[in-house]
Amino acid sequence: MSNSIPHNSYLDPQGNRKGILGWLLTTDHKRIGILYLICIMIFFLVGAILGGFMRLELAKPGQQIMEAQTYNGLFTVHGIIMIFMVVIPGLSAVFGNFFLPIMIGAKDVSFPKLNLLSWYIYVLGSIVAILSQFSGDGPPDTGWTFYAPYSMETTTNVIMAVVAAFILGFSSILTGLNFIVTIHRLRAKGMTWFKMPLFPWSLYATAWIQVLATPIVGITLLMVIAERTLRIGFFDPTLGGDPILFQHLFWIYSHPAVYIMILPAMGVITEIIPTFCQRKVFGYQAIVLSSLAIAGVGYLVWGHHMFTSGMSDLSRLVFSLLTFIVAIPSAIKVFNWIATMYKGSIEIRTPFLYTLSFIFQFMIGGLTGLVLGSLATDVHVHDTYFVVAHFHYIVFGGMGFAFFAAIHYWYPKMFGRMYNEKLGNIAWAILFSGFTLLYFPMFVLGMRGMPRRYFDYLPEYSTGHLISSIGAAVLIFGIFLMVYNLFRGLKTGAIAPANPWKGRTLEWTIASPPPLENFDEEPVIDAGPYDYE
Amino acid sequence: MDNQTSAITEHRDDTGAKLGMWIFIFTELLLFGGLFLVYAVFRAKYSQDFHIAAFQLNVFMGALNTAILLISSMTVAMSVTAIQKNDKRLALLLLSITLALAGAFLFNKYLEWGGKIHHQLYPGSDVVMSLKHGQILFFGLYYFMTGLHALHIVIGMILLMYIAYSVAKGKTNQSNYVLLENGGLYWHLVDLIWIFLFPLLYLIT
Structure with missing residues (x-):
């Protein structure tokens, strides 16, 4: 890659290991x-295309392009890929790895070799996950949640998928561990905890969830394997086990896992807003504390996935209350983001557009989460498309759009070139409309009783399903347009300056793309990260 | 690049390395914590069956293995002190004793498991499947928990062997012994988990 200012970029071939x-x-x-x-x-892209096939099947009532069993396999694969291989590693593995050390003024993470090992473990887990689709007696059909007792009874290739999830969890733990130690030990001189930028803060909170929650699902998945191979019967009622126990153990991890996805997303948004408003972030400490509060309280809300599966009234009440409490720190963040924009000199560029749609979609996803967290309303919409819509508004509309925001925001820094702004805006508009068309009708379908994971449906749901399927086509087109724009920029984009958005955090003080060891001389911090005025 | 990379990777931070090890130990405790939770749930549900099934375990063997692991924890701790005093030979000797004790633990485990399997007491066997639900679960948990623990013993042994190699090569020495300390920490963890497993499975009847 050529640059106007020649410097030793990390992209240039290094030493004797070429290519x-x-x-x-x-x-x-x-x-x-x-x-x-x-x-x-x-x-x-694979997961999105699989989702596209699901929408194609559901475009009209009756069987369209696949058998019912194929559909069961498809939504399971879509879930496993998207959850374990995309959104859980997602922001922390990509942008956390790239920018955490730079933003805290370090040369690298604390354990660079372990970091590479984590990637290899991630690749291994992904390969096993993909193999589980093509080997054994057909792809797993349990859904990504592997609920017992069905996951004990089905003859499909559940064990391999479970092994994959276990390996991927291991990778996630090691990344989290690495980040915690990095943040504790490698902050630049003068960067006290409360002078640290907010993306690293969100990664710190996330890393603790990764470390503290993932082992629980790890042991649960091992128990599933033991149950299927050795007939131990932890979760199989015919052997004395308890399927509800599986749900508890699974959600003790998998609910915090949602915060593993969304906390770094919030961190990204908190970086982008001050930059494009040229304004100091509003309520820095409140944002930090709300990240930690989400990580802490988020650990204790798992029961709200199980309101209809058999729990005492008291536990349901407590879990419902905790679910409402965990919404508060999220709301604080939204308030702070909007307050940061107030009287800022806002410049609407592609990353900022994604950020705005993040806030919009995250609020819809968050508020519908409260509908699901309330005992009375949850009984009505449990296991319907309402849940599917809520979940995708948070995970795709939230984490996914934050990922798109992040890739546009840091693209000039990572690759030293600019993408096409106009095409970026158009792709955003298509993505946003496609997203809304795809997922909003699902709220309505769910309210009217359309159950999730069904291969077929009654004719009265057909309008909603058709709109949703059209939305899927629009969305996938938007994704490809965005990806095309990013790839084109690598070759033909204008050379990016060191600080195209006039950002204040440390990554904008070094060349684009960053030199091998990030900083020519170790930075010393004497001001807060967002001092614009 | 090699010079530059090694400058990056050889950045030494013992406190950081130990912090990393402690966090990893948290994750291990949580891994077994999930099992302790499952044990507690089923113990409460089937206390009578657990009571009967636990009589099948050999308390003497369990106690012997507890003693073996406690002593091995002591020898690994002593080897850290030895390296701090720059006594490489003693450190290696103590590490070897630790490894031998770990081998003895596994041998006892083999005798225990072998005896049970000989009596058709293993998960999924006809004898076990004809028992009551709670007893099936007890034996399932017994094999699962002690098996997972034995796997940790094996991992710990591999780690200690690597550390012994590093001590012999002089890479781990008086001024740089964080690897040995971390290996010791891991070994104490393996010991600690057994100290919980022993009463839960063998002693509470």
């Missing part, structure tokens, strides 16, 4: 971030 080996054996956090980016982008 692909220089990437596969690298311990540079930036290169590892790019490795994750490539994998996650491929898996995301």
